[in-house]
Amino acid sequence: MSATTGPVGERLRSARVLEGVPLAANTKINQGAAVAFDSSGYLVPITASTTIKPIGFAPKTYDNTGGAAGAVLGGIDLGRSRLMRGYLNDAAPNAVSRANCGSTVYWLDDQTLTTLATGHVATNNRVLDVTTASSDLGAYVWMEI
Structure with missing residues (x-):
């Protein structure tokens, strides 16, 4: 890409709940569970792992049991906007x-x-x-x- 050569229009979004986040393969996340991004960027419940990145909480239950990564989209309650x-x-x-x-x-x-x-x-x-x-x-x- 290249640096700006003039003003750039605003590309802003605000969210407390980030929707449309793909779940990891064969994953179930229960409402209220703490969630994280796994090493591939898919949503998982927090477990004892050093490769996940905590991000928030599940606003609903999402079930991708038996599904491929990204087959089910979930959400993340970020705790604040x-x-x-x-x-x-x-x-x-x-x-x-x-x-x-x-x-x-x-x-x-x-x-x-x-x-x-x-x-x-x-x-x-x-x-x-x-x-x-x-x-x-x-x-x-x-x-x-």
């Missing part, structure tokens, strides 16, 4: 993906995020969502601000 801003995504192989949800990524330029740490400064907030061009929201990396 979070303001998110959409940023452009770097191209492959350094594009931000669902696997980066809950993590810090890096600035490629003043409007683009990347997973490449070398030579780039870390963002001060974490990624909460990644949407594609086919989404109603457009193709953005949604970072908490």
Whole structure:
């Protein structure tokens, strides 16, 4: 991508409950359970694991028992409203993906995020969502601000 050459329109979203988050394969999450992103960016109940990234609580029960990753979409109660801003995504192989949800990524330029740490400064907030061009929201990396 390239740095901005003029003003950029606002790409803001606010949510207390983040909807449309894909569940991990063969997973059931009960209402009120603490939830996390697994290492692939799918929603799971919190367990004794060092590879998950805690994010909030389940507002409802979601059942993907026997299903593939992403077959069921769930939600995350973030505990309070979070303001998110959409940023452009770097191209492959350094594009931000669902696997980066809950993590810090890096600035490629003043409007683009990347997973490449070398030579780039870390963002001060974490990624909460990644949407594609086919989404109603457009193709953005949604970072908490």
